[in-house]
């Protein structure tokens with residue numbers, strides 16, 4: 001079981017993954033305004049951290065995630081605006097329904113093999129109207145962030161219900177461009193430590209651009225961080241803004 005399926009970890013997801021100002025929520029909200037979006041698909045919406053922000057700004061949101069516990073939590077949170085929550089994949093939102101889609105929280109990296117990634121991009125292409133926008137982020141492989149996923153990077157967060165939780169990521173190995181790791185969650189109050197093993201695909205800028213072109217998207221911008229700096233070798237992120245044919 002991983003952090004998106006274990007109800008004890010899903011319950012503390014928002015505490016552990018709260019976004020800093022100037023990162024994903026601000027970036028995708030600014031982009032939605034710039035491209036004049038009205039209906040937006042949030043793929044891998046999780047508990048809806050960014051979905052609710054955009055709904056509150058007046059966008060009609062279609063939010064999809066394969067994890068029933070994540071969507072259960074999302075549905076229970078108060079919403080100011082219009083959100084349709086769906087358990088499953090993007091093909092469920094319908095065809096030609098949105099003028100923007102995005103994937104936040106490095107969701108793109110959970111599509112490990114090329115076939116799954118190509119299928120997801122094809123479904124996103126179908127869900128968008130002609131000239132619709134797709135944006136997402138993927139960690140930059142050349143920054144090799146996984147080398148810093150050790151116990152030295154342990155952080156402490158305070159959940160209002162569960163209390164203090166120590167978290168860190170443990171890097172195991174890299175096979176090609178797939179990194180295997182385990183996230184550790186130590187609940188200080190109970191002494192329980194929960195583990196979430198998972199794998200992430202690290203695609204290069206060229207791989208992302210090529211796969212998008214094959215799916216009928218043209219990359220309009222790629223940034224190296226949330227302040228829209230250019231991509232460089234040591235940039236943490238590859239933040240892609242693409243437009244469908």
Ligand SMILES: C[S@@+](CC[C@H](N)C(=O)[O-])C[C@H]1O[C@@H](n2cnc3c(N)ncnc32)[C@H](O)[C@@H]1O
Nearest residue numbers: 004044045046049065066067070104105107110
């Ligand atoms: C790190 S969370 C990000 C959640 C949310 N987008 C956010 O920014 O808070 C990753 C999410 O991706 C979802 N996910 C995992 N594999 C996926 C896939 N193949 N397609 C769509 N979503 C996926 C998980 O269920 C989880 O909710």
